[in-house]
Amino acid sequence: MKRFLVPFLILMLTVACDRRSALRLEAADTTQPALSAPEPLTPAPNTEDYAIIRENEFLESLKNPLSTFSIDVDVASYANVRRVIQGGRRPPKDAVRIEEMINYFDYDYDAPTGEDPFAVVTEISAAPWNTKHKLVHIGLQGKKIEVNNLPPSNLVFLIDVSGSMEEANKLPLLKASFKMLIDQLRPQDHVAMVVYAGAAGLVLESTSGNEKTKILEALNNLEAGGSTAGGEGIRLAYDIARENFERNGNNRVILATDGDFNIGESSDAAMERLIEDKRKEGVFLTVLGFGTGNYKDSKMEALADTGNGNYAYVDNLNEARKVLVTEFGGTLFAIAKDVKLQLEFNPAKVKAYRLIGYENRMLQQEDFNNDQKDAGELGSGHTVTALYEIIPIGESTETPSVDDLKYQTTEVNGQAHNTNELLTLKLRYKNPDQDNSKLMVHPILDDHRLLTNTSDNFRWSASVAAFGMLLRDSQYINNFTYEQVSDLAQGAKGKDTEGYRTEFVGLVKSFGLLAHNN
Template identity: 50%
Template structure:
């Protein structure tokens, strides 16, 4: 039916209805008049309205109603869901004067979750909050072409020195660690427990469905000697699959496919059951690890991060490590995910896509599962005769007390097979312009002598996987090793570009006028082999960050 004809018929019907109502008053009105009659002597009777006036009134009402019907209905905009994502508060490491605090001590960090979480936000069209950006995790997301160990140790240590691109008066010290590679076939047997959150909060395409697809990628890489258990938690906990051989892939995949979301989130109970399951199938001298896959939104039972950390610290004494795989948005508790992986002697990863699931669970399977060195700590003593100030870039929540370095009871980060770890310091040499004024009455260090060319003394401590006492690596850092930025290695320059971007996303307190454009130019010329395309993707994310950033008014 044509629109004009439809409106004409509708107008006719409305006119008929209005005409009928005017000729037949409502019964309620008639009843009211009957109950309270008026006095005819006092109330004159109004003359009846002319027929023409009634017709005109009817037509006017009909036309108004037609116009109202013809008007488009207002669009009701649904308010966006509240963002309940939680991040731990971070404060940038300050500039320190060597004369007052010559020693810096920290734990290494192999987590990469911050990078993929930042990528998720940029792809969604928003810049990340500063506390979501941990610079060391951005740097360590990328593999670096550091040389393998040659001296029988589980990892090699490399250093490099060159000017900072954002401030030519500062020198960057890069400390690079390369873990020995272990072929997948050479790994010891694995006892893995998949601890999966199937609560109602996981009922979203970027949560449980993505989690299931990611775990199935890992199942396809397992060997006959590996054993996998599947534990779930929601309102309650359940062992969905007892220890099953890695060769029985059909059973494993069927169990994963059968997972459904619903209920509240009793995460602590799930963790306790997962440790029990792992202990029952413990493999001496093997890989014993829990993979906790969740959005971290624990809302039943124990849900305080400090209490959860205490629980996991006690459980790790059993020789079972715990790694976390984060999923989802909106209610994501990143602060908890990162911290419990830290105390669980594991690593934290955020899975924002199946490609990231493939990276973590397939491409980096040996690094994710096999530990080659535990409790790795780094300590540097800077020489006040050469270095006036220093600032560590990143690792804000990995700082240790000076005495913790020699205390083997103090927990620190672990290194997996093939892992690369990078740490950066920004140094101000004695002849450079300081950020902090010298103290008026402080003694001045001598600038001559046998140690005058040493920037500092670098020390590392680590434990072999089955050892309880640590071993020491130490050597001096020479001032003569400083080279121009253009002469530095491609790996140094790319890591520097990533470090600069991380600082910019956190507010750029120390980067001056250096911005995303300069960072992109530096990264673009140092992509290296980029076997998996991670560095090329970084350039595209930089373009998004530039487009989303606030520009000054011209």
């Protein structure tokens, strides 16, 4: 009997306690509102901003024989597009800049051998998406200068530490990325550090590259908070760069931000005018974009284009390593500036043409000989690739027609018919420390070859262009498919030492499945 009594008493005490607790709850103040389940978190609105791109159309060569544009070594679009696709979404059309996608990848061009700082290579075959058309591949290969032989650098890190930079893929990723760059610095290189939020300030005076501990300490102490005084920060960074100017060296501001300027000079026009004034002082600009959600691609691209600079988007540490370690020289050291191309098409051979991409890099024909007109820079060891799609004479075309002129006529001279030249390529460039341009002229013969006999360079650039056209819903892509893009790219990967091309093939296949299922 005792064996059952103790458990029974414990049970009765427990019930009594529970009843007293219940009575206390009933007697409690009921004027306070009852606790409710927490509201579900609302995702932050997506305010990413991209400049409008209107695809280049075909132009008749008889009435529009000249095509003029600035080179573009920016690669931000590809990394950003990759980020969006890997997140399971279709990129906005205006985020897809085909020339930046093509130029994200290195190409196996022959190195320059003459006095000019870059070599020119060309190749012609059928356009994979329209075999009745020709595709002209133009490649520039910059002279490679070994890091130890590069001139001393005067760098100013201009870092956005505003409140919008708190997220893990912004300031924390930025710090990790800059640590890779700091590790590349030599004793003859110097770094200053400017930050901006509600106001701009100097947090590290120009410091030698052999004082890495001091530089890293300044970087590690940065914290995000406040609004964004971008204009004030840019002005201060350029002032610091001028104070420590290396007459025979590399002078550059490296701006790292999500592009969300909202205090002071924040309009695109005001920021561009500020950068345009400052570039005349001989200081180049590199723009590194970080983050998602409020990313201002259009503003950062405009700043880089205006400031004799380049622009990359860093979405992970692998991309940071590519931009700031693997391509260290090309990213930070210019071997030529204001590089412009002008092509004159032979109307006896070419009925119409269009430049694939480069829509926001187009120039007026008179800009080519105008040394006051800004254009792109080429870095050490960098490659630049451009593609033209051509409609040969004899093929039908639906290009917009223009009425014949009333007061003059356009005629094709006999020389145009008697030559095998498809077009003439002219280039102008300036040495980084000079203001007068030099001219290069390259007649291009119509040496058409089968697509299967073209180089990996040709087929790879064509596959990337086709992918970009598909993402943009180009009117010229015809019935070309994602599977055909991946097949073309798979057979043109080449050495692919870093695996970037293999990653691209996987990206095309993944997005092809996503597009098919939608």
